[in-house]
Amino acid sequence: MIRLQDVHKSFGDTHVLRGVNLELTQGETLVILGRSGTGKSVTLKHIVGLMKPDSGHIFVDGIDVTSASNEQLQTVRQRVAYLFQTGALVNWLSVRDNVALPLAEQRKLSSAEIRERVEESLQSLSMLEAADRMPSQISGGMRKRAALARVLVAQPKAILYDEPTAGLDPVMARTVSHLIRDVQSSGDRMALVVTHDLELAFSVATRIGLHYKGELIELAPPDVFKQSKHPVIRAFLDGQSDLGEEGLNQ
Amino acid sequence: MATLKDTLEARGRDLRESVTNAGFTVSLLLQSLRLFFVDLRHRRRFILDQLAVCGISPLPVVCVVGLFTGMLLALQIGMELSRLGQSEAISNMIGLILFREMGPFMTAMILTASVGSAMAAELGTMRVSEEIDALECMSINTTSFLVMPRIVAMTIMTPLLTFIGCILGCVGGGLVANTQLSVSPAVYTRNLLASLQAEPNQLGPLPEEIYTGLIKAAIFGALIATISCATGLKASGGAIGVGRAVRSAVVRCFLMLIIIGYYISWIFFR
Structure with a gap:
């Protein structure tokens, strides 16, 4: 199980994560939606210990990644694999x-x-x-x-997918989304996908959340998420650039 | 006052960054040394690859620069010596200058520009394109995988290239001595060997001056690879960051070669 508990992270004056909480259980495919550059990938990098949070804890099968020894970190990284946006092949x-x-x-x-x-x-x-x-x-x-x-x-027991369809043509994007579904259907592996691709999200997710201003909004099954009345989610699903800030202000 | 405070803060940050970088470079060298004994068997292929990269690609440049440096030295020193009627002493001077100082330094400069800069660019690109993050995610020790083979290869190839460069320098000097100063090849070679073995030699069958030059070259090789890798691994900020890392690696290598080179000479020849 992967659990993020009140995780905060800032880069200079930019507060990228503001108390992120989430839990990922066996067999689940959790998708985090959000606009590019909002810190979705930062969340993933914290889980495998590539970044350290300013405060909060991250647990992978009971190991606290934020205070893990090198051996524990190695164990975490053998259980949790990371698929980078560019592939990052040598x-x-x-x-x-x-x-x-x-x-x-x-x-x-x-x-x-x-x-x-x-x-x-x-x-x-x-x-x-x-x-x-x-x-x-x-x-x-x-x-x-x-x-x-x-x-x-x-x-691995869990796979973290960082924008798996970014930069791909629609046909290839659909192929990748089928691949993820196949991989997930073939076992009780956990998956955490960060993306801004709605088609991918609704095709693979068992739960979806929206990353907005450093927080996760409404972690819910795809059907519930689609019907959400939250103005930011509505604006994101409708492709509005102000992401429902008017609605929030009202 | 605010401006002074800002300036002091900025200089303080620079100083702290320089100290951190120096510490990182030293720790990288020490880790690589330890990993050489632990991981040598698993890294044989990468070390062989790097030996080819460090040795073969700069070889033509080292040969040409070595040859012409010898010719240039012979021309400049020869003119002064012939004025004093000491033309035959030309090979003594060329041998000493090339094997003691010029050879290792010249080769190190060429390797910094050709191989060191490429190492910084390669590792810098891997850093900014998340390849190094990916290796870390697979629990791969990046020092053992990327840095140690490069340091080992440079430590082996720099003395070898230095030796070749110096020999060609002596040949170039001999050509000029013979054609411009009328020093016969036999006299040139005899004086050259005599100058290189002025004292009884405990180090081996070759003249002592050659060994000291080669030890210096090996240290230079390790230095170039370590500084270049350390700078590349710290690159950030996309293509601009990689460019900055390459420039920084070359400047740091040149500075360290001059400074460390002086102290090595001081230890051997004081």
Whole structure:
């Protein structure tokens, strides 16, 4: 289970997270919507310990990430995988070597076992034919799939998806959203997706929340969220630029 | 008053940042040294890759610069020596200058500009494009994965390139000595070897001056790789940040090469 408890984070004068609370349980796919640059990714980075909050706590399976030792952090990172917006593949390694990287670095499996798991993972995402290409030789969508293969090969308990459809054409975006749904349907894995893509959100989520001015508004199932009367949510769903601030002021 | 306070605060921040960066660079070097013994077996492939990067790509430049530095030295020093009737002493001076100071320093400058800047750019780009965050998320030790192989490769290749550069410098000096100063190749070579082995040598079969130059070059190599990697890893702010990191890495390397180079010479030749 992943739990964020009253998490605050500021960068200079900008208060990005203002007491974020959320809980993610087994098998759940939680989507955090919000406009670009509002600090959605910052929330994800706190969960894997890439950032430390100014105050508050983050628990992953009972381990407090904010005060975790290096060994505990390693355990957290083996359980929770992060799919970066750009894929973040290592540019000087082939797709196959990129996917093998987390297993090779754990140094627990033999080369044959690693090879087998990598093939499986690439196969499940239809990436076998591009396995020996370099990341610079494949398209954005393929890079995302390769990055997802790298995430899945380590068999994590939870996956954090950072804007998985950003920069993709509608067809590829739909493919990625199907992939996420497939990944989630094949087990009791948790997923936390941050995005501004409504189609993706409503296609994969079991609960949806809106990140607005450093807080999470209305964490609810997709149907309830869609019917919400909250002016900010209404404005976001209707694509208004002022995000319902007029409504809030009234 | 407010302006003075702001200025002092800004200088204080700069100073604190410089001290933090220096501490980070030293800790990176020490961690790499420890990881060399722990992870050497797992990093053989990356070290070999880096040996090729650090050794092969700058080789032509080192050869050309080495050759012409020797020729230039011979021309300038030779003119003065021939005025004093001491033309035959040209090889003594070229050997000492090249192997003691010019060779390691010249090679280090070339490697800073070609390899060090590339290391800072590569790691800086990885930092700003979240590749390093991704490695950390996979519990991969970035010092062992990215930094240690580069430091090892530079520590091995810098002395090797220095040696090649110095030999070509001596050849270039010999060409000028023979064609411009009428010093025969036999006399040039005899004086050159004599100058390089003035005292009994405890270090090995080669002249002592060569060893001291090569030790200096190895230290320079480790220094260039560590500073460049540390600066690249601290890059932030997109393409501009990477550019800033590269510039900063080159400037820091040049400054440290001059300062550390002086103290190494002081230890060996005082």
